[in-house]
Amino acid sequence: MIPEVNARRFGYGLRPALAIHCSLAHSGAWRRVGEALADDLTIRAFDLPMHGKSGDWDGQRNIHDVATDMALSLLEAPMDLIGHSFGATVAMRIAIERPELVRSLTMIEPVYFAAAAQDDPEGMAEYNEQNEAFEAALAEGDRETAARLFNRVWGDGTKWDQIPAPTRAYMVDRIDFIPASSPFLGGDSAGLLAPGMFDRAVMPALLIEGSASPKAAHAINDSLMRRLPNARRVVVEGAGHMVPITHPGEVAGAISDFLAEVPLA
Template identity: 85%
Template sequence: MIPEINARRFGHGPRPALAIHCSLAHSGAWRGIGAALSDELTLRAFDLPMHGRSGDWDGQGDIHDVATDIALSLLEAPMDLIGHSFGATVALRLAIEHPELVRSITLIEPVYFAAAKQDDPDAMAEYNEQNAAFEAALAEGDKETAARLFNRVWGDGTKWDHIPEPTRAYMVDRIGFIPASSPFLGEDSAGLLAPGMFDRASMPALLVEGSRSPKAAHAINASLMRRLPDARRVSVDGAGHMVPITHPAEVAEAIRDFLNDVPLA
């Protein structure tokens, strides 16, 4: 069941686009990119379930299925999709399952571990070792430690104690979203890695990453670069995983250059 969804718009440009944020954030994460591309895009962004002002997930079914259904309900074909981290995996899934509704996809460090697990098992083995303490904290029910460890790898580099207390509490309250998303992110529950599935996503694709991001993020983008029929890849120097928030101007410039080659009609 789809919960009540909150959405907002950025910009007034001629290209309708849909933006999907990362885990533990909210739709306001697109404010910087939305402002930088306000003349190019009319960007619609929504809060994922359990995030921002959207309703809670009832725990039924698969959270990635729920998020994908929500995004699908907001698509007004044809649209350009922009996603970050978890949100980028939703955009990728829509491009494969509903290519007729997608004009282009911009994937900013999609955390589609299943692809890297298949193509670069050594990189994923290293990541799993690094992630062991996070998994242990979750297993012990220590949500604050789990959120702190998650932020250490996938945050913007700010030390946990320097993050404002309301933001820390927001992440702690939603840390359960991370293991709930594992069936798709880690195990490919939707079957996108089956032969021929990626061929369906023939629209132009842009893969964005930060030069200082975790090796796993680079391995995932390398895997998707090999699989997507029409993809290009850019790296933002000095940036980490939260690149659309920390470096919105650079990401917006890469998106603008990319969309210049994607016809509006």
């Protein structure tokens, strides 16, 4: 069983695509990218478990498994997959485990820490230090501080007290999603780092990152570029981790250029 899946559509193009948002956001985060790609793509974007209008997580199954099954329930093969942060790791997993369902793979700063930890542990030192402070706040029951610390690293640069109160509350209410994601993001619970697994993802792949993003994001993309058989990489100058929100035109342009070389059939 999976939670109820709430989804919305952006665009009216010939190419069907599935878009998966980042943690603590919702499917509406794709609006501006979707509008910029409206002539070429029909994007179906869904809310992750515990997010937007989708159903809650029951706290039992691995939450990445749940999110992956929710995505699979919407796939009309073959489709172009587009994901950001946590959502990009779901897209990546489907591309590896179910490559026949994926025409192309676009990942915007996938937070697959396990790959970078294996390949470049020194590049993960800053992230590990930041994560210790986050986990300490959670252990003390200080959910707001945990959300503030998370947003400081992975947000769009807006100061916590300048974020609208309803948005802050939304993030605090869902902050448990972050540690629940760790078994996959940090521990590779699905075993994707096993020899030969990434070789299955033979479809064209695009990695997008912001030049001002956390060091961990660059280390992860370095690792994935070495692992994916058919990948290219785009850096958006001046952008941070929330690049689809802050620089939607540049992101949409990179996706458009990439998909122009991926046959629809």
